[in-house]
Amino acid sequence: MLERSWPAEGVTRVPYWVYRDEEIYREEQAKIFRGATWSYLCLEAELPEPKSFVTTFVGDMPVVVTRDPQGALHAWENRCAHRGALVCMQPRGSAERFTCIYHNWTYDHAGNLASVAFRRGIAGKGGMPADAKPESQAPKQLRVEALHGLVFGTLSNEVASLQTYIGPEILPRLKRVLVKPLKVLGAYTQVLPNNWKLYMDNVKDTYHASLLHLFFTRFRINRLTQKGGVFVSPDGAHHCTYTEMVEDRGDAYEKDGMRSAGSQGFSLENPEVLEQVDELGDGVAIQILSLFPGFVLHQIRNSLAARQVVPKGVERTELHWTLFGFADDDEAMTRRRLLQANLVGPAGYISMEDGAATGFVQRGVAGSPERASVIEMGGSTIGSGDSRITETAVRGLWKAWRHHMQL
């Protein structure tokens, strides 16, 4: 049991030891990633055919996701029952079965141990005793559920179904984007120099977007004066924020002298990277949705992507981006999505700064584990609302985190 004391202020403070403590990191792996949560694994579109597979992660745990010959999805720990080596080396492909290179132990698509090389020995010599039970150390098998083209897995038998886990506040916002079969456009990884929770903090922080991301504000893509709102699940775990397409013509940022408003006369020579078609028909320009512990779905104009947050130690996080469109996109829509890919990812006009800002926190708090961040925008409540000048979703993250960590 961890012994840490949370600041007396409660939900409006997050102590800095949460981002830098090795013991906390280990506990998170067990209690959150391998605990009663659902983790995003991949898109269903990445497993188009029977016998296809991809490798991924649930926290630190390497995982293989497969579609079996009958078409059913499976996910299992990428660890051989014998000596613990990775069973599957390729990131993706198609396979009749999975064979560990070390000693040729073989698995089926569900991760069941199918055969042990020379189990009975050769010519009556060698091999395993008849009562050996190598299956006792078989790879862990995950519960798997697919939802609107997203594949999730969990090691927990206790956690509710995926739809119940996401809940009625957030589920409609997920369905709103994932209306048709998906088509993968490509993927890359952004390596962030910070604890994984700083990235989730950042995603849930509706207050920062138009202040940090000057590109947003300069081009009036997203200002807090524009109509929008935030949804938070009652347990705090999941959130969704959106901004409507209506252009802000006010000057609140200019009046307050915000850095992000910037100087006059700055404009794009070719604004094609911003030209949105209202393909979902509800006038929403941007929607950012997160599911605890480490999944983000974004719609930024016509850019759509799944972001998987993969912790790689206490001070390092990998963000696996998979950008997609719909299977029935025409050439013009694909071109639009590829141009708008300039907004996101490591070189994204908008996204590039998140890695810098969260890294600054990781470095800034090095000497103050006993201090805490102040999260009082919007008071101390956790819930949905129509203002984004709030940190309600950030407080939600910590409510959920403390629940799982029993802290």
Place this chain on the structure above:
Amino acid sequence: MELELQVAVEQLHARYAHALDAGRLEEWPDFFTGDGRYRIATAENEERGLPLPVLYAEGRAMLRDRVASLRHANIYEPQRYRHIVSSILLERVDTRIVRSSANFLVIRIMQDGATLLFASGRYIDRIVVPDMKYEERIVICDSRRFDTLLAIPL
């Protein structure tokens, strides 16, 4: 192969690298033709036949927008690159166009001195001669992984 052309292409790649490494970003769009295309891709996406760019610009106006955004909008920690460009192969397409393939390494140096092998890969170029401008420059990164952010173009 014509030696003069080989030298001219190598000079173009060298001037491009020196401009970026010296932080003369404003010169970057002028290495391209008016409708020149610039695309950073990853070897993995290329091999999978997937079109996703890490960065994509069509024409000098979009290239200038990228520079303007880096200068006036985007926030990133001060950093410099050092480009090493080598193994340059040429293939003449016709009297107007030459194709070039070259290897690159980009080393990133942060203001505190932290030095990282930031990217490696290939430049696949279509160059208009005798203007010596890129009609297309595709930067294919060997790795799918990018540390923190990619602000300055490769």
